[in-house]
Amino acid sequence: MKKRAMLHQRPIPGLDEEPSEVGLETAAEEREVPSKSLYGIDLKSIPSFKLLRREYKLENQSAIFKRDVGDVLKHISQEASSLDVDLLVQICNIAEEFFIYGPRELLEQSKLDCIKELMVPYFLENEKVLEVMLKSVAHRVKKSTRWRRMFRRLKNYLF
Numbered sequence: 001m002k003k004r005a006m007l008h009q010r011p012i013p014g015l016d017e018e019p020s021e022v023g024l025e026t027a028a029e030e031r032e033v034p035s036k037s038l039y040g041i042d043l044k045s046i047p048s049f050k051l052l053r054r055e056y057k058l059e060n061q062s063a064i065f066k067r068d069v070g071d072v073l074k075h076i077s078q079e080a081s082s083l084d085v086d087l088l089v090q091i092c093n094i095a096e097e098f099f100i101y102g103p104r105e106l107l108e109q110s111k112l113d114c115i116k117e118l119m120v121p122y123f124l125e126n127e128k129v130l131e132v133m134l135k136s137v138a139h140r141v142k143k144s145t146r147w148r149r150m151f152r153r154l155k156n157y158l159f
Contacts, residue, residue: 030063030064031060032056034049034052034053054102057101058102061098061101062113062114066117066118069091069094069114069118070118073122076122082124083123083124085137087119088123088130088137089137089140092111092115093142095111095114096141096143097152099111100149100153116130
C-alpha cells in the first residue's frame, strides 16, 4: 500500500509542474513533422495525413525564418537602426528567397506577418509606420517568381 501511495506523490511531467516560458516558446515555434512512412507503409496515401504534413511544413517555415532572422537582428541596435529603410529592404529580400513552399497567397501572408513581427521594434514599435515603409520600399524588393521558387525547391531536394 505504501508503494502505491508513493507512485501518486511523484510529480507527473507536464501536469504537476508550472509551464516554463522556454518550453512554451519552443512548442509554439517548431513542431515535428510526422514521418511519411510507418513500418514500410506510405502514409502519404491518406489525404488527411498529407494535408497535416503540409500544414506542419508551412508552419515550420515561418518559425524557422523568425528564429534565424531574429538571431541576426539581436545583434543590430534598435536605436541606431531606427527607421532604417535599407535594413527593411534586406529583410524583405531574405524573406522572398526563404519562403518557397506553399501557395502564393499563403506565402505572401506568411512573409508579411514574419516581417512585421521582426521589424516593428525598428520602426518605433508602430505597425502603421512599418506598413507605410513597406509600401514605400516595395519597388526595391526583388520579388520571387514561380520559376525561382521551383528552382530553389529542386536545389533543396537534390543538395
